[in-house]
Amino acid sequence: MLIDWFTVIAQAVNFLILVWLLKRFLYQPILKAVDAREKRIAAELASAAEKEADAIREQEAFARKNAEFDRQRKTLLEQAKAEAAAEHHRLTEEARMDVAALRERQYSMLHGEFQNLRTEVSRRTMNEVFAIARQTLGDLADDTLQARMVDVFMRRLHELGASEKQTLSASLQASPDPVLVRSAFELPQAQREQVEAAIRATFGAGASTRFEVESGLISGIELLMQGHKIAWSLDSYLAEMEQGLNALLKTQQPAQKGTEQK
Template sequence: MLIDWWTLAIQTVNFLVVVWLLNRFLYKPVRRIIEEREAADVRAVSEAKKKADDAEAAKADYEQKAAELAKSQRGLEAELHATMRKERDTMLEDARQEADGILAEARERTERERMEALEGLKEGIADLAGEMARKALSGHASNGEAQLQQVLSHLDGLSDQSLSDLRSDLEDTAGALEIVSASELGEAERQRWQSALERRLGNGARIVFSVDPSLIEGSELHFPHAVLSFSVADRLRQLSREMKPAHDA
């Protein structure tokens, strides 16, 4: 078998030319197209992934905002309930205070009425005691000597200054010392009163006598600016004042 080397060489050259032509005009464009399509696929996948990530982010943001909205709504509801409870408690407290005020006012009015009734009762007791004393003493002559001794005992127990003030009261005003007794003093009794009082108040003291049955028993010495009382009526008034509660004094 003979080999035609020239033919083989020409065919080899033709083959190489064909290969170069194919690579130059077919394989490279096809490979470039394939690479471009692969790049396009990669970009599409990347964009799709980015859109999916954006969608997930939007979903997460939506869910977060929905949760925040629900939380805010629960907060508003809780605040509304707290406000309603506070208003209810305020209304209840106002009603309680108003009820306490009404109750306190009722108690005060009741206590005032009770004290007024008690005061009226005490005045009635004092009047009754005076009436009983007046009835008990009616028909009995007044003991002027005993009354005089009571007055003199009081005057003798005064300090020098107090006794001097009484004398000055009579001298400065040129007034009279009025002896008021519950019953009429006899002439002899008046003389004893006058003599005893002049020795203690001065011979220049002008003394007059009068009668006031409301004294019940005893007497009063009316100076121009002072009164010394030794009557049963005065003792009853003192007793009535002592019977008053401390807060009425």
């Protein structure tokens, strides 16, 4: 017989014992370990998910802050640009005003130099005219220019008005000082005597005369007494010439300013 019933019973019992043994030593411990590990992994995953959520929140907060920062930076940049433009405008205006002031100052300096140059030109012109006139008079006559000047001077004395003569005589008598005759050159004795005679004839016999040389007169002779002065020199002619020259320059200057402004 193939089936031994005792063995069947024994094997069934053996198998049930094996079921109990394996339940106790295999399935329960293994399943517990697996469950514990799964729980632990689930907890770790949950923790990781929570951390990820935190990270996402922080990232969003950071992005918001970044956007706010960008906005503020843009605002500040625009403000700085506006301030820079205003400063640029102010500095440009300041520079323009400085340039205008500098130009004005340069113009003044040029004007002064022009005046000096004109004075120098006048002075040289006078000297040249004097030299030319003296040379011309010297060439034309035997007499010297000085003699002609003295003649002219004496003629002027003679031609003085009666009231002038009276006023000058009164002042001459009231002062003990002699009449001062200044000339640009040393007068020869003959001419001195002629001058003294003319003075005495004009202002009275008591008038004494003193002669001085004044090179600044250029070419001429003058009489000084008690604050009064009678003179003849090339200066008077030259002064007229200078006035004419000034008038001519004044008419030219406005025209020049007009062209500079353009």
